[in-house]
Structures are given as C-alpha cells and as structure tokens.
Amino acid sequence: MARLVVLGGGVAGHTAATFAAKWLGKEHEVVVVTPNSKWNWIPSNIWVGVGQMKKEEVVFELAPVYKKAGVIYKQAKAVSLNPEGKDTSDKPFVTIEYTQEGKVGESEDVEYDYLINATGPKLNFDATPGLGDGSGQMGTNTVSVCTAEHAVHASHELEKCIQKMKDGERQKILVGTGHGTCTCQGAAFEYIFNVEHELKKAGVRDMADIKWISNESFLGDFGMGGLHMKVGGYVVSSKIFAESLYAERNVEWLIGAHTSKVEEGKIEYELLDGTTGEETFDFAMLLPPFSGVGLKAYAKDGSDITESIFAPNGFMKVDANYDAGAYENWKASDWPKTYQSPAYKNIFAAGIAFAPPHLMSKPMQSPNGTPINPTPPRTGMPSGIIGKAVAHTVCDLITQGEGAHLHEASMAEMGAACVASAGKGLFTGTAAAMTVYPVVPDYDKYPGTGRDTKYTFGEVGLAGHWIKHVLHHMFLYKAKLKPGWALIPE
Amino acid sequence: MSIEEENFQKNDNFKLTMLPGAFAKRMRTCVVWQFIRFMVLNIKMLIVVSKSH
Numbered sequence A: 001m002a003r004l005v006v007l008g009g010g011v012a013g014h015t016a017a018t019f020a021a022k023w024l025g026k027e028h029e030v031v032v033v034t035p036n037s038k039w040n041w042i043p044s045n046i047w048v049g050v051g052q053m054k055k056e057e058v059v060f061e062l063a064p065v066y067k068k069a070g071v072i073y074k075q076a077k078a079v080s081l082n083p084e085g086k087d088t089s090d091k092p093f094v095t096i097e098y099t100q101e102g103k104v105g106e107s108e109d110v111e112y113d114y115l116i117n118a119t120g121p122k123l124n125f126d127a128t129p130g131l132g133d134g135s136g137q138m139g140t141n142t143v144s145v146c147t148a149e150h151a152v153h154a155s156h157e158l159e160k161c162i163q164k165m166k167d168g169e170r171q172k173i174l175v176g177t178g179h180g181t182c183t184c185q186g187a188a189f190e191y192i193f194n195v196e197h198e199l200k201k202a203g204v205r206d207m208a209d210i211k212w213i214s215n216e217s218f219l220g221d222f223g224m225g226g227l228h229m230k231v232g233g234y235v236v237s238s239k240i241f242a243e244s245l246y247a248e249r250n251v252e253w254l255i256g257a258h259t260s261k262v263e264e265g266k267i268e269y270e271l272l273d274g275t276t277g278e279e280t281f282d283f284a285m286l287l288p289p290f291s292g293v294g295l296k297a298y299a300k301d302g303s304d305i306t307e308s309i310f311a312p313n314g315f316m317k318v319d320a321n322y323d324a325g326a327y328e329n330w331k332a333s334d335w336p337k338t339y340q341s342p343a344y345k346n347i348f349a350a351g352i353a354f355a356p357p358h359l360m361s362k363p364m365q366s367p368n369g370t371p372i373n374p375t376p377p378r379t380g381m382p383s384g385i386i387g388k389a390v391a392h393t394v395c396d397l398i399t400q401g402e403g404a405h406l407h408e409a410s411m412a413e414m415g416a417a418c419v420a421s422a423g424k425g426l427f428t429g430t431a432a433a434m435t436v437y438p439v440v441p442d443y444d445k446y447p448g449t450g451r452d453t454k455y456t457f458g459e460v461g462l463a464g465h466w467i468k469h470v471l472h473h474m475f476l477y478k479a480k481l482k483p484g485w486a487l488i489p490e
Numbered sequence B: 001m002s003i004e005e006e007n008f009q010k011n012d013n014f015k016l017t018m019l020p021g022a023f024a025k026r027m028r029t030c031v032v033w034q035f036i037r038f039m040v041l042n043i044k045m046l047i048v049v050s051k052s053h
C-alpha cells in the first residue's frame, strides 16, 4: 500500500486529493493536511466583500466530504519536509502541526511515498509597513477579500462607509495592490467594480471618489503582460478594454505604483518614474503580495536543505527553467510541465505553490531600484488542471511503477477562462467574460500578441455575470463531490 | 447628458480611451441578447477548456 500526502486543501490540493482517492481506491491511502476546517470558493469572496453573499454560501465543512471520498483528513499545517527520512528510517515524512480544536499545537510526523505540495500563497501583508499587523496578519488600516473572513470584515467596513455617504459625508475609496510585486490584480479589479455597482444601488455613487492603484505598468496587464482579444471585429489590447471600463464607471487610476507604506487613512507610494506620493482614503482594499508558506526542508542528518527544494520566495522549485536570464531570453518552454521536484522525484507542487520560472509581464523597476511589476497569476482553472495532472502522475507511478508516464499541464499550453465580476444582480449585474490561450504568452508561435486570438476574447455583459453565478454553484457542487462531480471540468 | 460628454471631460486619461455608446450599454443588460451571448460564451469557453485538458 502506498501513501500520497497532499499539503493544502485549496483549489489545486482538493482537486488532486479527490481525484487521487477516486483513481486509487481503497488499496492506497490519500492524506490531506490543511489548516482550515472549511473549503472556500475564493472567487465568490468578492461578493461576500460587498455584502451580496453570506460567508456560509462560499464555504463548506471538509471533514464529511473527505470521509465520503475515503481521504484521511488532518486539520493541520505542514511545517517541514524530511524527504530522506531521519537517522532511524529512510521513509520520507512531513512534520505537521495541528490547528484542529482540541489538538492545537500538537505535532506529528506523517510518512509519505508521494507528496503533493499545494499550499498556495502566504498572504504576505507584512511586506508593506502598515498593511500587516507585524505578526503576519492583515493590519487594521485596510481591508482584504483574500479569505472569507477578510471578506466579511470588508463588507462591514464598506457598509459603514456607505452609511457615512448617506449621511452626507463624501468618501474616498482606494482599491488595488498593496505592494510593487503583487499578483491577482483580477480580484482587485472585480472588487472595485462591485463596490462601484453597490454604491450606485445604494444611491450614493455621487458621494464617492473611487481610485485604482496598482503595480501594473498599464491597465489590463493583469500580471499576464496584458492580452489581445477580439472585440467588435478588432483585435484590441486589454489596455484599451480595461481603460474603457474604468472611464465608463468613473474610476480613476494610478498605475506603476509600489505601495510603500500604509497608515490610517493614507498610503505612500513610489512610481515607476521614481517619484513618490501620497494618497488618502476613507476605505481601502489593498491586496497583499504572495510568497510561499515558508515550509522548511531537512536532510537525513538534520541539515537544512530548504534552498535546494524551495526558491527564495518560498515557492517550490519544479521542472521549470529557472536560468532563463533576461526578459529577451524568456520562452514559453521555460514554464514547467510535470511539476516534479528536480531534487526529489516523489515530490510535486501544484497551483500557486510551484515557483514560476519568471514573470509573464515585462520586468520593471523604478530608478531607485524598486521592482514594480506584477508577479504571475496562477488562477483557479490552471491550478485545478495542474492539481489533476499531478494526481494522475502520482496514481500512475503508484499503480504502474517508477517508469510510468508523467502527465503534463504546462501553462504555456493551456488556456484559462476568467470571468471578472463587475457587479452582482440577476438582471443588472455585469462581468467581463474572458478567455486566454495560452496563459503564458508564446512569442515563438504568436510573435505579435503571444496568444492565439482565435481563442482569446473578452466582453462585458450580463451573460458574464450569469456564467460567474453558474460557476459558483458548479464548483461548489464539484468540490462537495456530489453525483457526477468528476465530469465537471476544472 | 450622454456618457461620452459626461465622462470624457473628467480627466485626461478618460479622454484617451473609448466608451460604449448608449446602444452598446443597453445591449449589455438586454436579457434576450445576453441569453444568446450566454450560449455563445459557454461554447467558446468549453472549446478553450477542452483545448486545455
């Protein structure tokens, strides 16, 4: 009997664990180690953050689902890996620390034959003074929608802000990125337009100045170097598409900005041209930058080998080309295909946990040397597809032996469907429905745009909102492993 | 006032982009048209999804 241990029960880890359990059956063990008792459909946190959904609608208890799937569930966080075992045994293991009520702080060594690291991002609030509280958590100056709890808090703060406007007090709203190296601009994009939509519904839009601040060098970069899509018979840059939406909704923008400090009601920033400035706010949702969750790794003799498994940003090194060098040398083929650790063949990473070879956007820095560029996004669809491919590989390795084929899921050969909500409402909602193919631009194949414009498109409308709503229910249904779940694509 | 007269005057960034006219805006929430777009978008997305698996 072999044991697969999956670290992280988010989009990638949950997908990997549930498919592995289905494919391996009872003959082998699948263990999930994840610190939360509930699964969260993160994209719908946006709607929780504007009070349009309750937290309970975007989360569910993991324990019964894993029981049904035959997955061993440990509510704990992984702390370190010992891929060579220890002095008394060659069996690799991961050290975990329980977060489950009644067992908090207890630690255990969980042995594995195969390991999938799908621990996602650490929300690195403390990278910007005042964005965090100094102990790794979100500070009190701004709000976030990265977790369901954060989103509930954001909605309460927004409510207070709306009340002030109703009482005749003008409010300044700032939404965007809280650091020069943030990713996930799409989430902030959704939030700013959902807030704008809610203000309109509350009849107070005239009382608000809404401003976008981001590390993108142009609007619509989204950490993907932007994209070109077919709109109205033209092939148009996402810059035009995004700017048009901001202008239409009367949202000002400040781009190429590194938020360097956050205080109550005020941020300081540095721009790509090296100048600095301040922006005041009454309500701000600023995303934190992401890093790896900080797993350590030790050799058999107890020496620290973290650097051989993880990149300096804490993400796990996989089969990517990390030596591509300057932007001019970057190729789509630098991106990983199998997500296998080059150091230990029985370790894989999936979703945000793998270390990308480089950015997708053009690297930029201010004359003062401050990097101001989005890091590459790894959104839900690629994270799910990678999780499934890696699970497939591990199952084949277990059932067919070490020579089994390693399944591939390169982000340079897959597309992504993204639906960015711009306001909720059955007949009044809108969303930007976009597809991009491939996710990582391939300038060898498509020298002008980097992408296949046959499969890269976008449009704003109510239909996008309906799709977003259908996806919300469909992915929660799938994650709960309801009948037919495995037929729903990632 | 039309959206272009109202919003283009607000700042220089706005002035240099494009804005949807009244017809394009109406079509965005026109239920019949959006139902057709819903079907079309789903098919387009399924093609991209199938190319990615």
Ligand SMILES: Cc1cc2nc3c(=O)[nH]c(=O)nc-3n(C[C@H](O)[C@H](O)[C@H](O)COP(=O)(O)OP(=O)(O)OC[C@H]3O[C@@H](n4cnc5c(N)ncnc54)[C@H](O)[C@@H]3O)c2cc1C
Residues within 6 Å of the ligand: A007, A008, A009, A010, A011, A012, A013, A033, A034, A035, A036, A042, A043, A044, A045, A046, A076, A077, A078, A079, A118, A119, A120, A121, A145, A146, A147, A184, A187, A293, A350, A351, A352, A353, A378, A379, A380, A381, A383, A418, A419, A420
């Ligand atoms: C507000 C917001 C909106 C978004 N909207 C969209 C969208 O509309 N469409 C889209 O495609 N993508 C969207 N995304 C991105 C999407 O959520 C991510 O791509 C996806 O969640 C990544 O999956 P993952 O499994 O890598 O990470 P996660 O889903 O974050 O999962 C990581 C898991 O690992 C666990 N973990 C953390 N540390 C440890 C540890 N030490 N040991 C064990 N487990 C650990 C975490 O608790 C979590 O359960 C959004 C993101 C945000 C923040």
